Amino acid sequence: MTAEYSINDLTYWNNRIEEAVKAIGLDCYEQHFEICSCEDMLCYEAYVGMPAHYPHWSYGKAYERQKTYYQYNLTGLPYEMVINSDPCLAYLMRDNTLLLQILTMAHVYGHNDFFKNNRLFKRDTRAELTLEMFKAHADRVRSYIQDPGIGPDKVERILDAAHALRFQVPRNGPGRAVSRPVLNEETPEAAAGRLQDDLLGFLAERGALVEWERDLVHIVRDESVYFMPQIETKIMNEGWASYWHYQILQQLELPQKLHLEFLQRHNLVVRPHQGQINPYFVGFKLFEYLNRQYGASQLMTIRADERDQSFLRRYLTRELCEDLSLFTHDVQGEDIVVTEVSDDEGWKKIRDVLAQSVGTGNIPVIKPQSVEQGKLMIGHSFDGRELELNYARETLNYVAALWGGTVELNTVINGQTVVLSATKN
Incomplete structure (x- = not known):
């Protein structure tokens, strides 16, 4: 644990977050957190998050790759890792700042609610x-x-x-x-x-x-x-967790120092990525838009019923395509050529291409x-x-x-x- 905060601090903020979760109406499994080191997080990431998993060379290869990238600052580590289990288990990195732990815990409760209530998880997992x-x-x-x-x-x-x-x-x-x-x-x-x-x-x-x-x-x-x-729900799941961590932290009345760091961290999570789709960004923007259009009750229904493909086909509008600056491109020789932009007709093709490529769409x-x-x-x-x-x-x-x-x-x-x-x- 860093000198900046103690277990009691985390307990205090977790209790505050749980109060906000109940007030909002999220429906979660009992939530457990475990504090881990950077080394532990590398292991969990390589072994798909599970505290126990069978050995195979591919997991060792993933661990060595991630460790090398991390050591040379070519990639970071996830702020958290959360398991679809009951009770729900999540790992928090010991080196996170206090604000980052608070944001991460709120994010985890969003995942927890999604795991418990989305129909794919209810149907296919126990x-x-x-x-x-x-x-x-x-x-x-x-x-x-x-x-x-x-x-x-x-x-x-x-x-x-x-x-x-x-x-x-x-x-x-x-x-x-x-x-x-x-x-x-x-x-x-x-x-x-x-x-x-x-x-x-x-x-x-x-x-x-x-x-x-x-x-x-x-x-x-x-x-x-x-x-x-x-x-099959990467965009929805990360978007849902990001949307609710934002709402929860807005309700916590954070001290100014923590609030400023919160805004910086949140914007890093949901910012667009150059040359690729950031599921946090797309999902967050979609749920933000849908809440304005339909309200929280319909938001809960969408969270329960959809997967990424149907979610995008039904709710990704031209307005959102323009707001997200979405376009399609193709490789022609050594050049990358934009094939569709979010205009009157192009946005529908962009929506369909994106929906076709998410989840297992490319497999x-x-x-x-x-x-x-x-x-x-x-x-x-x-x-x-x-x-x-x-x-x-x-x-x-x-x-x-x-x-x-x-x-x-x-x-x-x-x-x-x-x-x-x-x-x-």
């Missing part, structure tokens, strides 16, 4: 089991690593394949129900139909895997389903289609955007590894149907 689930997964993976008959190399091989396919899980419907063990009485074709939006779940059920391998694929799939609502959808004489047929849901072929071929090898045989992928390249094939080595 917050009361989150920490237990991740700990159980970590324990099982470590038990396989330590098993003399399995060992780290075999575990890594399965985890690598499952990680390559971790986004091929349900995006638009309940994602919990994948059978354990395999339903032998169901045909592969019937399973492909039932799991047409869940390639990883299909492979977990139907792949030529022994039980511990199948369990590893289920673990990766279950954690991917848990994180999917966060991916291809690959579906299991049929099984023909042991060969798995999968298809790319072509939406006008072609697959990157080198990446597609490498990923197809992972599908074949989990399937245990030959896999064929149908896609479209240059307007022509193309079939890519891979067979387990």
